[in-house]
Every structure is written in structure tokens, then in C-alpha cells.
């Protein structure tokens with residue numbers, strides 16, 4: 554019976570040792586979490602804690618190693634044993650005078666720099682992604698918008714005629730086609746009230762837009778005045794209709810002034826029938842004065858016509874993005 558009791562006691566003690574084993578090791582593992590950051594440019598690693606021990610390696614400034622042991626003796630001062638390689642378990646001693654001991658959870662300068670760089674890279678990637686997304690959105694800002702462009706006059710009605718014979722009807726139908734192309738590139742569904750040199754009544758122009766359920770109606774004209782000095786760009790809207798028309802006119806005027814670089818004559822409130830009969834936001838643009846020598850010359854050029862198309866298109870985008 555005594556023998557059995559002894560055996561049971563022994564087993565119990567053994568079990569206790571096994572269970573409490575890790576507890577005894579706690580101090581060691583706490584120590585292992587400490588790191589030594591090397592301060593010297595190059596620091597000798599020795600086989601034991603003192604300069605009389607053999608040189609086994611060298612470590613360099615700002616590297617850091619896990620501390621696995623520490624030793625202080627009167628002759629040689631303080632020494633720390635560092636783990637040189639976790640994979641090969643290679644260890645050695647360095648003088649504590651040339652290391653900075655830090656908790657592992659504290660970031661070293663190098664770690665911090667690495668992390669900052671990583672973060673900066675992450676942010677950069679994010680920024681690029683966001684920019685691409687914004688670009689994608691911007692590439693078709695008029696997706697789903699149905700726009701009717703109305704080149705004025707046509708057929709037997711030439712509109713204004715310049716001093717050298719350029720007619721309003723031919724300028725505005727070309728600008729209409731160019732504007733249609735610009736807007737379609739931005740995702741809009743665009744219709745022209747006339748594509749060639751045909752006559753269409755004012756009522757039918759607005760009615761076309763109504764029948765299509767268009768979102769915007771924009772009539773394109775070139776101005777004429779008895780005074781040949783009159784020049785510049787202007788836009789008309791009717792305050793008797795949609796209250797947004799004022800904004801549409803302002804957006805179109807800003808867009809055209811920006812690309813055409815002609816005098817900004819501003820926006821005007823006129824109850825034109827072509828505007829009055831349209832059921833959607835509507836405006837009428839006057840690109841420039843055909844009756845003016847200089848502006849007639851400009852309106853003969855592809856460049857001016859293209860700029861006009863781009864200005865109108867910019868104005869529509871501005872309006873759709875901000876007010877529609």
C-alpha cells in the first residue's frame with residue numbers, strides 16, 4: 554500500500570511540474586520579447602559576455618535582435634545575448650553599452666519608417682483607385698440625359714447674314730452637329746431638330762423635344778444687329794417657365810465665354826416662343842454676331858465652331874451636375 558501511495562505522489566508531482574512548466578518559463582519568454590537595437594555602426598558579437606570571448610559575428614547600426622539573456626560582471630560591464638537568426642538559433646553576446654533595449658511591441662525607427670512607407674503606399678493606391686473611379690464617373694457625366702439641340706432657321710429662312718454673306722443657318726447647323734458629337738461622347742442621348750438645310754416651324758421644334766420627353770432643349774443661334782460694331786456672346790432664357798432655366802442659361806453662357814473668348818454680354822430674360830413651348834428646361838444661345846466683320850470671319854473657321862460646341866457641352870455638363 555505504501556508503495557502505491559508513493560507512486561501516486563510521484564505522478565502527482567510530475568503532473569504538477571508539467572502543468573506549471575510554462576509558468577516557470579514565463580520570465581524567460583517575457584525577456585525574449587525584449588529587443589536590442591544596435592547603436593554602434595558595427596558591433597562585435599562574441600561567444601560569451603566579455604571582450605575576452607571569441608568574435609563570432611558583427612551586427613550593424615539600427616538593426617534589432619531579440620534579447621535572449623543578459624549578464625553583468627564587474628570586469629566587463631553589462632552584456633546582452635541576442636538571437637542572430639531565429640531559423641538557425643544562432644546566438645551571441647554584445648556589449649550593452651552599444652544597444653538600446655526596447656519592448657518588442659514598441660516600434661523601432663526602422664519598423665516605423667517601413668510602416669509609414671507601407672501606409673503611404675496604401676494611401677497612394679487608394680487615391681489612384683478613387684481618381685480612376687471619379688474619372689469613370691466623369692467620362693460619362695451625361696449618361697441617361699436626353700438632350701434636344703435646335704439649330705435655328707433653315708430652308709428659306711437664312712437667319713442673320715454676315716457682311717460677306719455667311720448665313721446663320723449654315724453656321725448653327727454645323728455647330729449643332731459638333732455639339733451633338735461632344736455630348737454623345739459624354740454619354741448623352743442627343744437629337745437635332747434639323748440635320749440639314751430644312752425649314753421647321755418654331756412650334757414644331759419645341760414640340761419635337763416635348764414628344765421625345767427630352768431633359769433639355771437648347772436652341773443654337775448667331776446674332777445679327779444693324780450696328781456692325783455689336784459683338785459678343787449672349788444667352789436667353791424665359792423666367793416665365795422652369796425656374797431652373799436661369800441656371801441653364803448661366804451655365805451655357807459661362808461655357809461659351811470660356812471657350813470662345815468673345816465679349817461676355819450676359820444672359821437675358823425673353824419670352825421667346827421656342828422657349829415658351831418647350832416643357833423642359835430650355836435656353837437659346839447666340840454664339841456671336843454675324844453682322845460683325847470680325848465675328849463673321851471667326852464663325853467661318855472650324856476652330857470657332859468646335860470651340861462653340863465644346864463651350865455649349867461644358868455648360869450642359871455644369872448644369873446637369875449642379876442643377877438638374
Ligand SMILES: [Zn+2]
Pocket residue numbers: 705706712713721774775
Ligand atoms: Zn437666329
